[in-house]
Amino acid sequence: MMKGYLLTAEGEKIWLPPFSGWRLRRTGSVPCDSFEGNCPWDGGVESALDRACRLIVEQEGARRFTGVLDEYEICWDETGGELTVSGRGLAALLLDNEARGQDYQVATLKDILRDHVEPYGVPVGRVGELAAVPGFSVSSGESEWQVLYDFARYHNGVQPRLDAWGSLTVEAGDGGKTVLVDDRSGVMAVRWRDKRYGVCSEILIQDRKRLGVQRITNDPFIAQGGQRRQVMTQPGKGAYQGLRYSGQFQLDRSAEERFRAEITLPGSYFCEPGDQVSLRLTRPAIRGVWTVQETEAVLDKKGQRVKLTLG
Numbered sequence: 510m511m512k513g514y515l516l517t518a519e520g521e522k523i524w525l526p527p528f529s530g531w532r533l534r535r536t537g538s539v540p541c542d543s544f545e546g547n548c549p550w551d552g553g554v555e556s557a558l559d560r561a562c563r564l565i566v567e568q569e570g571a572r573r574f575t576g577v578l579d580e581y582e583i584c585w586d587e588t589g590g591e592l593t594v595s596g597r598g599l600a601a602l603l604l605d606n607e608a609r610g611q612d613y614q615v616a617t618l619k620d621i622l623r624d625h626v627e628p629y630g631v632p633v634g635r636v637g638e639l640a641a642v643p644g645f646s647v648s649s650g651e652s653e654w655q656v657l658y659d660f661a662r663y664h665n666g667v668q669p670r671l672d673a674w675g676s677l678t679v680e681a682g683d684g685g686k687t688v689l690v691d692d693r694s695g696v697m698a699v700r701w702r703d704k705r706y707g708v709c710s711e712i713l714i715q716d717r718k719r720l721g722v723q724r725i726t727n728d729p730f731i732a733q734g735g736q737r738r739q740v741m742t743q744p745g746k747g748a749y750q751g752l753r754y755s756g757q758f759q760l761d762r763s764a765e766e767r768f769r770a771e772i773t774l775p776g777s778y779f780c781e782p783g784d785q786v787s788l789r790l791t792r793p794a795i796r797g798v799w800t801v802q803e804t805e806a807v808l809d810k811k812g813q814r815v816k817l818t819l820g
Contacts, residue, residue, distance in 0.1 A: 511568045511808065513546065515561035515578060515594070523557050525592065526550070533566065533574055533806045537670035537782035539654065542598030544574045550583060550592035558583075564596040568777065575675035577601045599675035602629040603654035610649030617641045618679065621660045625653045626677060634672065637680030639665040663758070670782065685784035687798070690772055690817075692791055697814060700771040701793050709763040710735045712756040715742045725756035727764060739763075769802075770795060770819040777813060780804055786819055 511531050515523040531546035544566055558581055566574035576596040584591045608625060618639045625647075626633065642664045647656050661667045661679050669679045690696065710731045714723040727735070741756065770788065780786065784801045799819035806815040 511546065511566060511573070513564060513566040513574075513594075515558065516563035516565065517557065517560040518562050519560070521557065521560070523554060523561060525594070528566075528808070530809050531566075531807070532809075533804075535574075535673070535782055535804045535806075536802070537672070538668060539600065539604070539658075541600035541604060542574060542576060542671070542673075543596070544576060545593065545595040547591055547593040550590035552583075552590060555583070564594055572673045573779075574673060575599060598671055599631050600654060600671050602631055603657065604652050606653050607650050608647050608653050608656050611647040613642075613645040613647075615641050615643045616645035616660060618660070621657055622679075625656045629653065631671075632674070632676045633679075634674075634676035635678045635680050637667065639667060639679065672781070685781055685801075687785040687787055688780060689787045689789070690774070691789040695775050696772060696790065697775060698771075698773040699790065699793060699795070700769075701795060702769045702771075704767055704769070705730075705735060707737075707763060708735060708767050709737050709739050709760055711738050712760050713738065713740045714756045715740065723756060725760055727760055730764070766820065768820060770799060771816055772819065773814055773816045775812070775814050777806060777815065779806065779815065780817060786817060788819070 510527050512527045513525050526548040528546035528548050534543045561578050564576050564578045576598045578596045580595045582593045661669045711726045780801045786799050788795045802820045803818040
């Protein structure tokens with residue numbers, strides 16, 4: 510049973526009836542997590558709903574979602590009342606707020622969390638030992654999430670992510686747990702995609718200072734006949750800021766979403782983004798270990814099911 514409650518800015522808790530239908534999407538980062546649920550509603554505390562700002566969802570005692578209350582709707586007809594609530598994960602607080610332009614002589618993770626995360630009430634959980642970045646610049650108007658992402662992902666190779674409690678993790682992932690999905694798992698649907706558009710076969714990096722050119726190639730894609738070259742010029746912001754334009758990084762990013770598998774399973778088959786799924790399917794013939802990119806759990810008139818997006 511999925512149930513939840515709302516929180517006001519003063520900390521008042523407003524319990525909701527158990528949800529009769531819901532859709533929960535977990536990504537861990539961007540696009541941020543989201544939840545929409547509906548439940549029977551008898552009324553009486555509409556004034557408290559006006560003051561609510563957070564949405565918490567639990568299932569069998571486990572936290573499933575912590576986020577911002579984006580919208581609620583109350584409907585009444587001859588069958589009774591219904592309340593629908595929807596919200597996004599706490600990453601929305603960083604996505605919705607723009608940063609002020611700022612230049613750091615040397616930026617540390619502590620600086621980034623202090624200036625661009627903690628002021629918005631996003632709890633900080635596990636953090637790793639990330640290298641400081643000399644000459645780190647923040648452009649006015651970019652989101653606070655983009656600032657965090659630039660520092661962690663571009664310069665340190667770490668993907669920032671939020672868990673079901675809304676707590677931020679900025680450390681290298683451990684791969685999570687591994688689950689097996691095979692022909693006995695009751696798979697309801699499978700979708701396999703090989704999207705080659707946008708994948709780079711090679712990247713040329715032009716260095717303004719040294720007047721040299723570096724060529725980095727995606728040899729497996731070239732062997733398949735792929736041909737898409739991208740030319741980049743190393744910016745004049747120093748070596749560290751130039752790392753975001755690293756050819757290998759851009760090459761990897763271009764191929765990151767090429768292969769995708771979507772597996773729909775019955776019931777509440779919860780995995781977290783970052784978990785591993787060992788696929789052993791015969792139709793279509795897909796095998797190997799995949800990483801969970803996104804989960805979408807649903808309860809509606811068709812029943813309860815979950816779709817895992819794997820990459």
